[in-house]
Amino acid sequence: MSDDRLSLKEMCAKFDVTPRTLRYYEYIELLSPEKEGRARFYTPREVARMTLILRGRRFGFSLEEIRQWLLIYDEKGSRAQLERTVELADRQLVALNAQREDLERAIAELQALHDEVSAILARQDSASGHDG
Known part of the structure; x- marks a missing residue:
């Protein structure tokens, strides 16, 4: 494993969220962790996206609004x-x-x-x- 990736457990600890939350964010396409078998690894890009997701939630934005906002960066x-x-x-x-x-x-x-x-x-x- 490269030093700049976080495991699911490390990502949960870093952001004080549950594995279920991270899997849900992956399911709704907010996060795209790297997968090796059943293991998930989060790159600095995913860490940055998670920071933005949680900031958006704190400001009262819906997950769909956040998803669309993140998509704008990818597309435009x-x-x-x-x-x-x-x-x-x-x-x-x-x-x-x-x-x-x-x-x-x-x-x-x-x-x-x-x-x-x-x-x-x-x-x-x-x-x-x-x-x-």
Whole structure:
């Protein structure tokens, strides 16, 4: 085995994923490990692709969007892929900002409910003479 390839086990450890995840990513054509018998080996290209896959997932992109994005590089080169990156990022930034606003609203509402209920409990405790 060459020094620059990772085994399935090493790849799982490097990215903290299960073998099932790597096999699924291979099945949907996100990864193309080298095969020797039943063994799979991941080249630096596959390591780089896995880094991009996980980054894309963290940003909220679907696996299909990531697959298509990676395919652009293979078919049209890096400039087309970079242009698509900007398009995807623009769209996802709008979605994430909307999610953040929803989350901030939910936090504010929950904090208000918490404060209101805590005040009711405090009044009940002081009226009945309980300490807590």
